[in-house]
Every structure is written in C-alpha cells, then in structure tokens.
Amino acid sequence: MKKRTFALLLAAVMACSALAGCGGGNAAPETTQPSAGPQTPDAQGTQLAEKQEIQLHWAAANFYSFDNNANYAAEEIQVQSHVLEGLVRPTTDEAGNQILAPAGAERWDVSDDGLTYTFHLREYYWSDGVQVTAQHFVDSFRRIGDPRNAFDFASFIGDIVGGEALYTMDTETASDADIEAAKEALAVKALDDTTLEVTLANPAPQFLSKVGATYLYPVRLDVIEAAGELYDTDYTTHVWCGPFVVTGFVKDNSMTLEKNPTYWDAENVHLTRVTLINIDEVSTQNTMFKNGELAAIVPTGDYVQPYREGLAGDNYSYVHGDFPGVSYFYFNRGGNSTSGLMESQKVRLAMSLAINREEFTQVVFDRYYAAYGFVPYGVQNGELTFRDDVTEPLKAEFDAYALDNEKLRALFKEGMEELGDTRELSEVTITYICTGDTAIKRQQQEYWKNAWETALGITVNVNVLGDSSLFREERNAGRYDIGQAGWNGDYNDPMAFVEMWSSHGTSIRYSGWTEERAAQFDTFIDRLNAEPDPAGREKIFAEAEQWIVCDEVAAIPYMYSDTILCVSNQIQGMTFPFVGPRFDFSRAYVVA
Amino acid sequence: MLKYTVRRFFEMLLTIFVIATATFFLLAAVPGDPLSDRADRLPESIRENLYRKYGLDKPVLERYVITMKGMLHGDFGESVRMPGYDIQKLLQETLAPSARLGLQTIVVGVGVGLLLGILAAMFKGTWLDYIIVFFSVLMISVPTLIFGLLLQKYVAGEMGLFPIIGWPSGEELWFGGWAYTVLPTLSGCFSYIATYSRLLKTSMLDVINQDYVLAARAKGLSEPQIVRRHILRNSFIPIITVLPMSIAFALTGSFFIEKIYAIPGFGRYFIESVQSRDLSIILGQTVLMSIVYVAVVFLVDILYTLIDPRIRVGGKA
Numbered sequence: 001m002k003k004r005t006f007a008l009l010l011a012a013v014m015a016c017s018a019l020a021g022c023g024g025g026n027a028a029p030e031t032t033q034p035s036a037g038p039q040t041p042d043a044q045g046t047q048l049a050e051k052q053e054i055q056l057h058w059a060a061a062n063f064y065s066f067d068n069n070a071n072y073a074a075e076e077i078q079v080q081s082h083v084l085e086g087l088v089r090p091t092t093d094e095a096g097n098q099i100l101a102p103a104g105a106e107r108w109d110v111s112d113d114g115l116t117y118t119f120h121l122r123e124y125y126w127s128d129g130v131q132v133t134a135q136h137f138v139d140s141f142r143r144i145g146d147p148r149n150a151f152d153f154a155s156f157i158g159d160i161v162g163g164e165a166l167y168t169m170d171t172e173t174a175s176d177a178d179i180e181a182a183k184e185a186l187a188v189k190a191l192d193d194t195t196l197e198v199t200l201a202n203p204a205p206q207f208l209s210k211v212g213a214t215y216l217y218p219v220r221l222d223v224i225e226a227a228g229e230l231y232d233t234d235y236t237t238h239v240w241c242g243p244f245v246v247t248g249f250v251k252d253n254s255m256t257l258e259k260n261p262t263y264w265d266a267e268n269v270h271l272t273r274v275t276l277i278n279i280d281e282v283s284t285q286n287t288m289f290k291n292g293e294l295a296a297i298v299p300t301g302d303y304v305q306p307y308r309e310g311l312a313g314d315n316y317s318y319v320h321g322d323f324p325g326v327s328y329f330y331f332n333r334g335g336n337s338t339s340g341l342m343e344s345q346k347v348r349l350a351m352s353l354a355i356n357r358e359e360f361t362q363v364v365f366d367r368y369y370a371a372y373g374f375v376p377y378g379v380q381n382g383e384l385t386f387r388d389d390v391t392e393p394l395k396a397e398f399d400a401y402a403l404d405n406e407k408l409r410a411l412f413k414e415g416m417e418e419l420g421d422t423r424e425l426s427e428v429t430i431t432y433i434c435t436g437d438t439a440i441k442r443q444q445q446e447y448w449k450n451a452w453e454t455a456l457g458i459t460v461n462v463n464v465l466g467d468s469s470l471f472r473e474e475r476n477a478g479r480y481d482i483g484q485a486g487w488n489g490d491y492n493d494p495m496a497f498v499e500m501w502s503s504h505g506t507s508i509r510y511s512g513w514t515e516e517r518a519a520q521f522d523t524f525i526d527r528l529n530a531e532p533d534p535a536g537r538e539k540i541f542a543e544a545e546q547w548i549v550c551d552e553v554a555a556i557p558y559m560y561s562d563t564i565l566c567v568s569n570q571i572q573g574m575t576f577p578f579v580g581p582r583f584d585f586s587r588a589y590v591v592a
Numbered sequence: 593m594l595k596y597t598v599r600r601f602f603e604m605l606l607t608i609f610v611i612a613t614a615t616f617f618l619l620a621a622v623p624g625d626p627l628s629d630r631a632d633r634l635p636e637s638i639r640e641n642l643y644r645k646y647g648l649d650k651p652v653l654e655r656y657v658i659t660m661k662g663m664l665h666g667d668f669g670e671s672v673r674m675p676g677y678d679i680q681k682l683l684q685e686t687l688a689p690s691a692r693l694g695l696q697t698i699v700v701g702v703g704v705g706l707l708l709g710i711l712a713a714m715f716k717g718t719w720l721d722y723i724i725v726f727f728s729v730l731m732i733s734v735p736t737l738i739f740g741l742l743l744q745k746y747v748a749g750e751m752g753l754f755p756i757i758g759w760p761s762g763e764e765l766w767f768g769g770w771a772y773t774v775l776p777t778l779s780g781c782f783s784y785i786a787t788y789s790r791l792l793k794t795s796m797l798d799v800i801n802q803d804y805v806l807a808a809r810a811k812g813l814s815e816p817q818i819v820r821r822h823i824l825r826n827s828f829i830p831i832i833t834v835l836p837m838s839i840a841f842a843l844t845g846s847f848f849i850e851k852i853y854a855i856p857g858f859g860r861y862f863i864e865s866v867q868s869r870d871l872s873i874i875l876g877q878t879v880l881m882s883i884v885y886v887a888v889v890f891l892v893d894i895l896y897t898l899i900d901p902r903i904r905v906g907g908k909a
Binding site: 061064065067070072147148149150151152154155167168169170171172229230231232233234250251252253254277278279280281283284287288290291293467468469470472473504505506508509510 | 622624625628629630633634635636638640641642645674675676677685744745748749752756757854855856860867
C-alpha cells in the first residue's frame with residue numbers, strides 16, 4: 001500500500017510520472033540530512049518568543065476524516081500524529097537519525113523468537129479525563145481489521161496472528177458472528193490497563209514501524225458510538241490524547257490546533273496554537289513565507305532552485321533529506337503486450353540499461369536521485385540502513401554496458417531471437433503508456449522516448465491518456481508494453497518496497513505483474529518471515545532486490561524521491577520524520 | 593399567465609430529470625469511479641470490501657434506480673470522496689462565502705461596468721471612449737487567475753495593504769472583515785466591468801439612432817432626461833438577458849479566486865468532484881445549477897414584460 005503524500009498523490013492522478021519537480025537548472029543538489037532532532041530550548045540557551053503560534057500550509061482537501069482507523073492520506077497523518085498518542089512515535093534523535101521514540105508505551109519487550117511484543121503503557125489521559133488503556137489499542141486493532149469497515153490500511157494488522165484471516169474476510173459470505181469471532185481471535189490482548197500483548201504470526205521487525213503509524217493509534221468505542229455519523233467530520237465529537245487538541249476546522253480550508261494541557265509531556269510542548277491552512281498557489285505560499293507568515297514551506301518546481309541558492313533571503317534553513325519513494329517502469333507481463341516482446345528478460349534488461357538515470361534526474365528535475373535499485377536511501381532494517389550496506393544491483397550491469405548502443409542492441413536482438421522474433425530492430429515498436437500533459441511531464445515522456453529510440457534503434461510509441469481512469473482502463477486491457485508508476489513506503493523497512501511483488505502485494509493489478517510471477521517471488525517473503533535477525537534479513541532483501549531489478553527485471557527503477565523543506569530561522573525544534581507526518585512540530589518553539 | 597407558469601413549471605421538472613439522467617449515464621460511461629484511484633493500490637480483499645461498502649459493485653441500472661429514488665426524497669447520497677458529507681451539508685458549509693464574494697463582485701463589477709458603458713456611449717469617438725474600450729479589451733483578455741496573483745503579490749505581499757489570504761467567518765460571515773474581501777472582489781470584478789460596459793455601450797448606440805429618440809429631442813427634452821427615460825430603459829433588454837445568468841453563475845463560486853485567496857467556498861467542488869468521479873456531489877451540483885438556471889430563465893421572461901410592455905407571453909399578441 002502506498003501513502004498519499006501530496007507529491008505522490010500526483011503520481012496517483014497522473015501515474016505516468018511519479019513526481020512533480022522543476023525543469024532546467026544545472027547544479028546537482030547538495031545532500032544535507034534533516035537537521036538534528038528535538039532539543040529543548042534551555043539546552044540551546046535560547047529565548048522563547050512570547051507568542052508561541054505558528055502557521056503552516058496544509059493541503060486541506062486531502063483531509064477526509066477525523067477517524068484515525070479510516071485515514072489514508074498524508075494530510076490526515078499530519079494532524080492525527082499531533083492530536084493522538086500511539087505506542088511509539090516516529091521522529092529523529094539529536095544526531096538526526098530516524099528513531100521510534102517511546103510515546104504512549106514507556107517501554108516494550110520483544111520475546112527471543114521475535115513473536116511476542118509486550119507494550120507497557122505510561123499513565124496518560126484522553127482530553128475528557130479518561131485514562132488511555134491497553135483496551136483502547138485492542139479496540140483500534142480490531143476495528144481497523146473489521147472487513148465491514150473496509151479501511152484502506154487494514155493490512156497493517158497482517159503481521160499479527162489472526163490479522164490476515166480477519167481483514168481478508170469476504171463481507172458477502174461471512175456472517176456478522178463470523179467476523180466478531182475473528183476479531184476476538186486477533187492476537188492482541190490487554191493483560192491489564194497498561195499492558196498490551198501482541199503475538200505475531202512470523203517474526204516481523206517491521207511491525208514496530210507500523211505501530212508508529214497513526215492508523216493504529218488508540219480509539220474510544222464509546223466516543224465513536226456517541227458520535228455516530230458525525231465521527232468522520234465533526235471534531236467536537238472527538239477526544240484527544242496527543243500534544244495538541246483540535247479547536248477549529250473549516251472544511252477544505254483550515255484547521256486550528258491548540259496545546260493539550262493534559263498531555264503527558266505537556267512541559268515540552270511550547271506552541272500554544274498551530275494553524276494549518278490550505279494555500280493552493282505555490283506563489284502565495286512563497287509570498288507568505290517571505291513575509292514571515294508561514295513557519296515552513298515545501299518548495300516545488302521552479303521554486304526549488306531559488307530556495308536552494310539562497311535567493312529567497314537568509315532567514316530560513318534549507319533542508320534536503322531522503323524520502324522513502326521510488327519511481328519505476330513496469331512491463332505488461334500478461335502475455336498480451338503490444339510488441340509481444342515483454343516476456344524476454346533480455347529485452348527488458350536492455351531497456352533498463354539503455355537509460356541514463358543521472359542525466360535524467362539532473363536535466364529534467366535538477367533534484368532527486370538516480371536509482372539503480374528498488375529500495376531508496378535511508379530505509380532502515382532494524383539498526384541497519386539498507387542502502388548503506390547493499391550496493392545497488394543494477395550498477396555493475398550498467399557500468400558493464402556503459403550505454404554502448406551496439407552492445408545494448410545486441411542484447412535486445414538476442415532477447416527477440418529467443419522468442420523466435422526475427423524482425424529488424426527498426427521494425428519494432430514499443431508502446432509506452434502514461435498520463436499528464438504538463439510541461440514537466442511532456443519533458444519526461446520525450447526524454448524516455450528519445451533515450452530508447454537512440455540506444456536501441458526501435459520506435460517508441462508514447463500513448464498519453466487523459467486522466468488516471470483512462471490510463472487504468474488501457475493498462476487493465478493490456479494495450480501497452482511499458483508503464484510508469486511511483487511507490488512510497490508506508491513504514492520504514494525494506495519490506496515496504498519488496499512486498500509489493502509478492503502474492504500479498506499490489507503489483508498484480510498495479511504493475512503488470514501476474515499471480516505466477518508473484519508466487520515465484522513469495523519464496524523470498526517466506527524466508528524473510530522466518531528470519532528475525534537484521535543481518536540475515538538484509539542478505540535476503542538484497543537477493544530479492546537483485547531478482548526484481550536484474551534477474552527477473554520486474555521493473556526499471558530510475559529515481560528515488562527526496563524531501564526539500566525550508567524552515568524559518570524563528571522556528572526551532574521541528575523534526576521531519578522519514579515516515580509519518582512531514583513536519584513534527586510537537587516539540588517545536590518560536591525563538592525571540 | 594397562470595397557464596404559462598404551470599406549463600413552464602412542468603417543463604422545468606422534465607428538464608431537471610433529463611439533466612440528472614444524462615449526467616448519471618455520462619458518468620457511468622466514462623472510465624473510472626470515485627474509488628479507483630484509491631483502490632488501485634489496495635490488496636484485493638480490501639478493495640472488494642470497499643466497493644461493496646459504497647454499493648459500486650452493483651450493475652449500472654440498479655445504481656440508477658437507487659440514485660433516482662434517493663433524489664425524489666432530496667437525498668443525493670453520501671460523497672464517496674468526503675465521508676460524512678452530502679450535497680446539502682457541503683452547501684451549508686461552503687455556499688455563504690461563495691455567495692458573498694459573488695454578490696460583491698457583481699455589485700462592483702456590474703455597477704462600474706454600466707457606468708463606463710454609459711460614458712463610452714455618450715462620449716462616443718472621444719478619448720474617454722477609446723480608453724474605456726482599451727481597458728475593457730485588456731480586462732477581458734487577462735485571466736482572473738493572473739489578476740488575482742498579481743494583486744496578491746504586490747498589493748498584499750509587498751505593500752501590505754490587505755491580508756494575503758483569508759476570509760471573514762463567524763459573525764463577520766456576511767458583514768465585516770471587509771479588508772479580506774477587497775482583493776478577491778477586485779480580481780473577480782474585472783471581467784464583469786468589461787462585459788457590461790461593452791454590452792451597454794453597443795446597446796445604447798443602437799437605441800440612440802432610433803426615431804423615438806429623435807422625437808424626444810425634437811420635443812426639447814434635456815439630454816439627461818432623454819438618456820434616463822428613453823435610451824437607458826430600452827437599452828436594458830440585453831442586460832436583463834445576461835444579468836441573471838451572471839448572478840446565478842457568481843453565487844455558486846469562483847474556482848480560481850477561491851483557490852488563490854484560500855476562501856472556503858463552493859467553487860472548488862465543481863472541478864474536484866468531477867475529477868474524482870464523485871457521483872452524489874456531481875449530481876447534486878448539476879441539479880442545483882439546473883434549478884437555478886431554469887428559474888432564472890423563467891424570471892428573465894417575466895422581467896422582459898415589465899421592462900418592455902411590447903413583449904407578451906401566453907400566446908396573446
């Protein structure tokens with residue numbers, strides 16, 4: 001599954017090119033990691049401003065519901081992570097490393113076999129004075145898995161014993177009693193008010209990262225029942241347990257958060273009021289940021305370069321960090337590809353090696369990173385950062401071919417001959433489907449067409465569909481050879497990127513994949529499920545990635561996402577978690 | 593007149609029914625549904641349950657019958673994209689800001705436009721006329737979006753005369769908070785100024801050459817009297833045709849202005865609900881707009897007879 005950050009929402013709407021960005025430019029981005037994490041004002045010896053209020057842009061139209069189990073959009077997570085408190089909180093430590101900090105759970109024990117998690121909750125309260133208990137988490141886990149609710153992120157309980165059986169129930173055939181029984185059987189137990197025990201079906205270290213997602217934050221069934229139909233839309237029917245409470249909401253326009261005086265760590269929450277307001281026009285955001293009316297801005301498109309080069313003034317810090325997203329091409333593997341050539345591994349590999357990723361990211365976007373693997377920078381596997389340890393699998397192959405047209409054409413031709421196709425390369429036409437007719441999308445489409453035609457001597461037919469629905473229709477009918485997509489990890493683990501190619505994943509519908517291929521890939525998942533040790537997992541992930549991009553060439557990864565933010569120097573202590581909310585302002589403060 | 597009114601009323605119902613049916617089937621014919629973007633990346637079992645939850649797994653005709661039955665009771669159904677919202681609730685929360693913006697825009701735009709139109713006609717061929725014509729062409733050629741952004745950047749951002757974004761709410765929803773409304777109103781009114789000044793000028797020039805104006809002049813009436821009593825009244829026929837449409841259009845929101853100034857209005861839903869194939873909201877909007885327009889057309893027909901007694905309805909000559 002995929003989190004809809006607004007950059008990737010674009011990908012959903014216009015699947016052809018996954019990320020918006022700017023055109024032109026020349027300098028490659030300098031990489032600076034997000035600044036060091038929460039520091040108390042005292043530690044820095046700074047003076048707090050009298051008025052602790054900030055304003056941030058927030059794409060309000062993507063906020064659909066106050067129900068944290070029902071959420072699926074980044075803008076919803078941005079709010080929920082500040083008004084609710086789950087077991088753990090994704091944030092950064094003082095050195096800038098991504099961590100899962102103890103939050104509602106003071107501490108937790110994991111059994112030696114990696115199967116049983118016991119969370120010890122701290123004493124903390126909802127805004128109506130009721131204590132947050134382990135049962136509220138049990139209710140949340142059962143509710144999100146209830147197939148009658150059809151919540152998008154139901155599969156987040158899939159690692160738990162009974163989880164998959166629950167959320168995959170067919171609501172047509174299963175009776176209410178069956179479903180209730182399956183909810184009871186879910187291995188999440190409140191041992192007492194402050195002890196929560198979760199039993200996993202397999203040792204799945206990524207489980208802890210999922211628990212950090214707001215979908216699995218606690219819920220109050222009595223509040224939900226009392227609110228009835230208004231639970232989705234009316235904040236006054238809700239109670240809160242996070243650093244802030246909601247005090248105002250104008251649909252598709254703005255939300256006001258105020259400090260929660262009963263929050264367990266209220267002494268470290270300094271902001272008294274945060275206004276999240278929808279400002280659609282980037283130019284308006286720019287005007288407001290320059291006037292000091294916005295605490296931070298996420299520059300996009302043509303605004304990236306001036307902000308990077310300091311042309312927008314000197315009263316802000318420019319943050320450039322990793323982001324768990326990958327853009328890739330996939331193939332029509334349904335046996336009905338337009339050219340009839342997509343069943344050849346050599347043809348697919350030739351297409352993957354024929355593109356110059358470095359040049360593309362630089363010329364077209366002037367940001368992002370060239371991708372020779374499927375798992376982006378910064379993704380962690382326990383204590384290990386995957387990309388730091390594992391060389392990108394396509395790199396060696398790419399260097400061996402070195403964009404040599406003769407060698408690439410020979411490889412492509414060899415693949416064709418294996419399929420019994422004796423045509424000349426000049427007679428081959430590959431159909432590439434995509435959406436989007438903005439300048440930046442056109443530029444990308446032209447770039448790819450030109451790259452493949454020049455390197456391989458074939459013809460590339462670019463079929464630009466009017467919108468994502470038309471695109472899907474064309475894709476599902478199999479009238480293409482190659483398509484373009486983007487994927488964001490919902491939790492911080494390489495599993496979030498490899499799982500999509502398994503039988504449980506979404507590539508069967510989303511990326512030209514077939515059940516047969518997925519079943520082949522399942523062997524990696526089975527091995528991962530039996531391996532609790534991060535070092536052992538890393539080896540298996542590396543093999544799986546090698547299979548995806550080299551041995552099988554299921555996809556042509558070409559670009560990893562990044563994140564660019566500018567934060568006013570007046571605001572300190574803001575962090576930028578890798579997954580979860582884009583801004584964590586729960587411990588931020590305004591300096592005098 | 594009564595017979596005419598009753599006939600028109602039933603025609604109105606028929607029109608709305610036809611429009612609703614056409615909208616439903618056109619949307620059904622277009623690929624995609626409100627869930628497809630979201631469901632594309634979900635595991636199969638969750639996807640199926642999601643479609644079932646919203647009844648989108650049912651055949652088209654069955655959905656049509658369900659939708660039409662609901663509409664008869666004023667129930668357009670819950671939005672799929674925005675859980676907990678139906679068209680009534682959406683209108684209740686977002687129509688007021690749009691309506692105020694629309695009214696202010698119309699009052700300023702049409703008022704100034706008519707005034708300039710009169711001046712241009714009366715001083716035809718002079719520099720004043722040319723300036724008005726020049727600016728009218730300019731105003732109608734530059735999109736609202738550009739005016740909005742420019743005014744915002746310079747007048748609000750650099751000079752700091754007005755707030756950059758925002759809209760009065762609470763007690764100030766209808767009166768008060770004027771500072772917020774100045775730039776949005778200005779950005780919106782240019783196209784009305786241009787349209788109405790040109791329309792009135794052309795119409796007045798037609799009338800000025802009529803025989804009865806000559807007769808009035810021969811009677812020795814003063815120029816202002818001629819303009820007020822004879823020329824203006826007769827020149828207003830085309831204005832009456834266009835004005836109600838403008839009002840209906842303006843009241844339901846402006847997509848661009850609301851976007852630029854972060855106004856919590858209704859305009860954005862015309863685009864968003866179609867993009868997301870959100871059937872209940874689209875149907876609600878279509879029917880609402882049809883009612884407004886059909887009613888306006890009816891009203892215009894009545895107004896004609898008041899302004900110009902020569903126009904009669906009901907078959908009697």
